[in-house]
Amino acid sequence: MSIQDLIRPSIKALKPYSSARDEFKGSKDNLIFLDANENPFENGVNRYPDPQQGELKALISKIKNVPTENILLGNGSDEVLDLLIRMFCEPNKDNIIILPPTYGMYEVLANVNAVETFKVNLSYETFQPQDSNIIEAANINSKILFLCSPNNPTGNSFEASTIEFLLKNFKGIVVIDEAYIDFAIEDSWLGKLQHFPNLVVTQTLSKAYGMAGIRLGMCFASAEIIATLNKIKPPYNINQLTQDKAMEGLRKMTLVNSQIACLLDERGALIKALEDVDFIVKVYPSDANFVMVKVDDANKRYEQLIDSGIVIRNRTTQPLCDNCLRLTVGTEEENKRLIENLKTL
Incomplete structure (x- = not known):
C-alpha cells in the first residue's frame, strides 16, 4: 500500500x-x-x-x-x-x-x-x-x-x-x-x-x-x-x-497513575453495585472510565436522575443501545450517591 x-x-x-x-x-x-x-x-x-x-x-x-x-x-x-x-x-x-x-x-x-x-x-x-x-x-x-x-x-x-x-x-x-x-x-x-x-x-x-x-x-x-x-x-x-x-x-505521572488505579477500583465497585439495582437489565463489561447499562426505560431513568441532581448520558437512540445509559466512573462519594439514588427510583 x-x-x-x-x-x-x-x-x-x-x-x-x-x-x-x-x-x-x-x-x-x-x-x-x-x-x-x-x-x-x-x-x-x-x-x-x-x-x-x-x-x-x-x-x-x-x-x-x-x-x-x-x-x-x-x-x-x-x-x-x-x-x-x-x-x-x-x-x-x-x-x-x-x-x-x-x-x-x-x-x-x-x-x-x-x-x-x-x-x-x-x-x-x-x-x-x-x-x-x-x-x-x-x-x-x-x-x-x-x-x-x-x-x-x-x-x-x-x-x-x-x-x-x-x-x-x-x-x-x-x-x-x-x-x-x-x-x-x-x-x-x-x-x-x-x-x-x-x-x-x-x-x-x-x-x-x-x-x-x-x-x-x-x-x-x-x-x-x-x-x-x-x-x-x-x-x-x-x-x-x-x-x-x-x-x-x-x-506528574505518579499522580496520574494513582488516579487511574483509583478509577479502576471504583469501576469494579460500581459495576458490582449496579448489578443489584432492580431495573437494570444488564451491566456491560468495561475497559473505559464509564459503564454502559441497559435499563427498563432509559428516558424515564435519565429524567429521574436529572431530577436527583445527577447527569449521565442517555444512549438509547444509538444503534444496538436501546434503553442504554452511560455512566461515568466518578469519585467514591459520587459513585455512592449515584447508587443510592438509583436504588430509590
Whole structure:
C-alpha cells in the first residue's frame, strides 16, 4: 500500500504556510524578535507559541516511547480527526467507514468536509467489529476506517486479531481512537506503528490525564503521515497555555497513575453495585472510565436522575443501545450517591 496514493492530490501539491517561528530555527537567547508583529511588552503570553511544540513532544515521546517525528498534536483529538479526513478524503467523492454505536464526531467531521459515511454496525451484544462485512462494504473511495477501542459508548475493547485483520485487508487508513486506552487491560497499538504503514493511533489528555479543559489530542503515525499533517494544520494550533499546562501535568505521572488505579477500583465497585439495582437489565463489561447499562426505560431513568441532581448520558437512540445509559466512573462519594439514588427510583 502506498500512503502517497491515498493522500488527496491537492494536499500533496500544497505549499504550507510558513510562520515567523517556523522560519527562525536558532537559539532564542539574547535575541530581539521583530519578525512576527507581536506586542513587545512581556507578559508571559505576548509571543507566539512554538508551532511544533518541541518541548512538549519530547516529553510525550519519552512517556509513550514513540519518536517525535511520529507525533502530531491537535486542539483536542477532534482537530486531529478533522485533519486526517481533510488529508485523505476528497470532498463529494470519498467516504469513511464507522462502526456504530461509536463516537459521534467521526460522522459530524465527515459531514463538515462533504465526505460520505458508510456504517457497519458492531455485532449484537458483543459489540465487536464484523470484519468481513467491513471489507465487503468498502469500495475504492473508502479512505479511512475509524475504530474506537475501547469503544464509546459500549466500553469494550476490540479483539486484537480483528484489528490486525482489518489493518491487513482494508485498503486505506485505519485510525484507532484510543481515548480510553489507559483504563484497558489490552496494550496500546502504538507499538505496532512500524509494522503497519496505514495505522494511525489517536489518544488524548482529556480522560486518564485529567486535562479535558486544555484540549490536547495526540496523533501517532508514520513520519510520512505526520509530515503531511504538519503541512495542513494551523500554524499555532496549540497555544502556549495549553503547552505549559500539558507539560506540568505530564511531569506528574505518579499522580496520574494513582488516579487511574483509583478509577479502576471504583469501576469494579460500581459495576458490582449496579448489578443489584432492580431495573437494570444488564451491566456491560468495561475497559473505559464509564459503564454502559441497559435499563427498563432509559428516558424515564435519565429524567429521574436529572431530577436527583445527577447527569449521565442517555444512549438509547444509538444503534444496538436501546434503553442504554452511560455512566461515568466518578469519585467514591459520587459513585455512592449515584447508587443510592438509583436504588430509590
